[in-house]
Amino acid sequence: MSAPPISDALYDELVGILGAENVLVDKPARYNRTRVPAPFPVHRWDDHVPDVVVLPTTTDEVVEVVKLANRNRTPIVPRAAGTGLADGAVPLRHGILLDVKRMNRIRDIDMTDRTVTVQPGVNMLKLNEVLQPYGVFYPDNPASYPCSMVGGRIGTSGWSLIGARYGHTKDLVISLEVVLPTGKVIRVGGGAGGKVRKSSTALTLKELFFGHQGTLGIATEAVLELVPRPEAEFAAFFSYSDYDTAYRSCGALSKSGLATLAGVVLFDEWKLDYLRRDDEAYIEQPSDVRCVNAVALYGTDAEVVPAARRVMEIGHDTGGRYLGDEVSQGDWAARHDRYAIPLHGRLRSSGQVVPMSWHCEDAALNYSVLPQVREEWHAIADRYIEGYGIFDDWGMFAYTNGSHAPWGDYLVEIDIGIWEQKLDDENWAAWTRCKTEIAAVALKHGGSITACHGATRAGEVDLVPSELGGAFDVMKDIKRLLDPNNVMNPGKYLFDQAYE
Numbered sequence: 001m002s003a004p005p006i007s008d009a010l011y012d013e014l015v016g017i018l019g020a021e022n023v024l025v026d027k028p029a030r031y032n033r034t035r036v037p038a039p040f041p042v043h044r045w046d047d048h049v050p051d052v053v054v055l056p057t058t059t060d061e062v063v064e065v066v067k068l069a070n071r072n073r074t075p076i077v078p079r080a081a082g083t084g085l086a087d088g089a090v091p092l093r094h095g096i097l098l099d100v101k102r103m104n105r106i107r108d109i110d111m112t113d114r115t116v117t118v119q120p121g122v123n124m125l126k127l128n129e130v131l132q133p134y135g136v137f138y139p140d141n142p143a144s145y146p147c148s149m150v151g152g153r154i155g156t157s158g159w160s161l162i163g164a165r166y167g168h169t170k171d172l173v174i175s176l177e178v179v180l181p182t183g184k185v186i187r188v189g190g191g192a193g194g195k196v197r198k199s200s201t202a203l204t205l206k207e208l209f210f211g212h213q214g215t216l217g218i219a220t221e222a223v224l225e226l227v228p229r230p231e232a233e234f235a236a237f238f239s240y241s242d243y244d245t246a247y248r249s250c251g252a253l254s255k256s257g258l259a260t261l262a263g264v265v266l267f268d269e270w271k272l273d274y275l276r277r278d279d280e281a282y283i284e285q286p287s288d289v290r291c292v293n294a295v296a297l298y299g300t301d302a303e304v305v306p307a308a309r310r311v312m313e314i315g316h317d318t319g320g321r322y323l324g325d326e327v328s329q330g331d332w333a334a335r336h337d338r339y340a341i342p343l344h345g346r347l348r349s350s351g352q353v354v355p356m357s358w359h360c361e362d363a364a365l366n367y368s369v370l371p372q373v374r375e376e377w378h379a380i381a382d383r384y385i386e387g388y389g390i391f392d393d394w395g396m397f398a399y400t401n402g403s404h405a406p407w408g409d410y411l412v413e414i415d416i417g418i419w420e421q422k423l424d425d426e427n428w429a430a431w432t433r434c435k436t437e438i439a440a441v442a443l444k445h446g447g448s449i450t451a452c453h454g455a456t457r458a459g460e461v462d463l464v465p466s467e468l469g470g471a472f473d474v475m476k477d478i479k480r481l482l483d484p485n486n487v488m489n490p491g492k493y494l495f496d497q498a499y500e
């Protein structure tokens with residue numbers, strides 16, 4: 001084995017804290033923890049490789065590693081499952097990559113106060129397998145449900161496919177333990193950060209630790225909400241021959257006022273074209289099916305049965321054609337696979353299939369601006385497809401966004417394929433410009449750059465100060481206060497400005 005890229009002294013100290021089996025310096029361990037599934041500058045892979053990977057199992061070990069990083073001024077980047085799409089877990093300055101996967105203990109299942117306490121390396125699918133016999137579940141349900149982990153869900157402030165009914169990650173994590181960038185351990189949540197959901201004692205710091213992308217500390221334990229397993233799940237997919245009708249129908253469905261509504265998803269024409277063209281699981285539909293709305297309800301039988309009747313009426317009355325039980329139930333049940341990463345796209349010039357990575361822009365936008373943003377985003381994608389010959393437009397989804405208030409704003413996604421092997425500095429610069437333009441459209445229309453992935457990616461991160469205004473200065477003050485040595489995931493969120 002070649003010499004580790006860290007000093008012998010640092011390696012020895014890490015081994016002293018964690019044991020040699022939990023300190024990895026070999027190339028595969030480090031290179032495999034460099035990137036995430038989002039488009040990555042593969043031509044500059046080496047720029048982002050961590051020097052060492054550590055796999056702690058306890059909070060105390062995390063504390064010791066963080067203190068060591070401070071003493072040495074070594075960058076430290078937390079990583080959970082590495083599925084984040086905003087490059088949050090990509091080390092920008094090498095250093096220590098702290099992988100929380102072995103912190104995967106379920107510590108306490110409390111059926112009286114309805115909480116479960118876990119370490120950050122717990123995955124939701126696995127957690128719910130354990131919870132099944134208790135008749136409850138943890139309803140954080142992203143498309144990445146089988147692979148993402150609680151720590152990453154907190155770091156990104158994740159969005160759940162059934163969030164309209166049950167809430168998103170920040171609603172579902174009751175409290176958490178955080179190792180701050182200096183090694184100090186705190187609990188945040190209602191009051192003392194235990195199992196209390198609502199408190200008004202002093203400042204509520206919990207939300208500070210949602211969406212910070214590992215820049216303000218490392219979550220080492222979380223108390224999560226448990227809800228009764230639904231007796232009934234109902235899904236209905238409606239088709240439309242034009243976008244305007246589908247858009248109005250989507251609005252009517254999300255404004256239905258049904259308490260069991262878990263989500264509405266609008267697929268636009270580009271998405272349908274993409275599915276027809278390249279999705280192996282697509283069930284053939286008549287060619288006049290141009291757009292789709294998917295609706296899901298969760299609850300007790302007594303709630304869901306009448307609500308389903310109401311959904312069918314609204315769908316029908318607003319111009320939708322029910323796509324049948326096979327598509328509706330099958331597609332919704334397969335949502336964790338169906339929205340998974342496509343691996344190929346097509347070149348417009350020749351129609352040739354080439355390997356492509358998936359970029360997913362995920363702005364938060366009000367209902368009123370969806371049609372206009374859709375036009376502008378596709379026009380931007382089109383220009384870059386024509387100009388560079390390495391991109392493909394995979395269409396758009398609009399998902400209901402607000403927890404328990406699905407009517408007002410949407411997580412709006414445009415999926416763009418990118419032929420990574422063709423990346424060089426010029427193409428990468430074009431790509432980041434494309435993202436900046438997409439994010440700028442969201443801001444122009446009163447939206448937010450991102451609903452769940454985070455705005456830490458090259459391109460869109462430059463617009464964070466424009467979105468936040470004076471609040472961005474406060475954000476920098478907080479970063480400097482909590483992380484005086486800028487060791488925690490440095491280079492993200494333009495936080496270097498806090499130290500100038």
Ligand SMILES: Cc1cc2nc3c(=O)[nH]c(=O)nc-3n(C[C@H](O)[C@H](O)[C@H](O)COP(=O)(O)OP(=O)(O)OC[C@H]3O[C@@H](n4cnc5c(N)ncnc54)[C@H](O)[C@@H]3O)c2cc1C
Nearest residue numbers: 080081082083084088142143144149151152155159214219
């Ligand atoms: C196929 C697919 C579908 C997806 N669908 C959704 C979706 O429906 N909804 C959604 O919200 N996202 C979705 N995502 C994005 C991704 O799954 C989420 O962002 C998820 O929250 C990331 O979790 P992770 O465990 O992979 O975290 P990672 O990618 O490892 O980390 C994410 C961020 O959190 C930080 N972090 C990790 N662990 C900790 C910790 N213990 N303490 C503090 N910070 C930490 C990291 O530094 C990084 O900045 C999808 C991704 C894929 C690939």
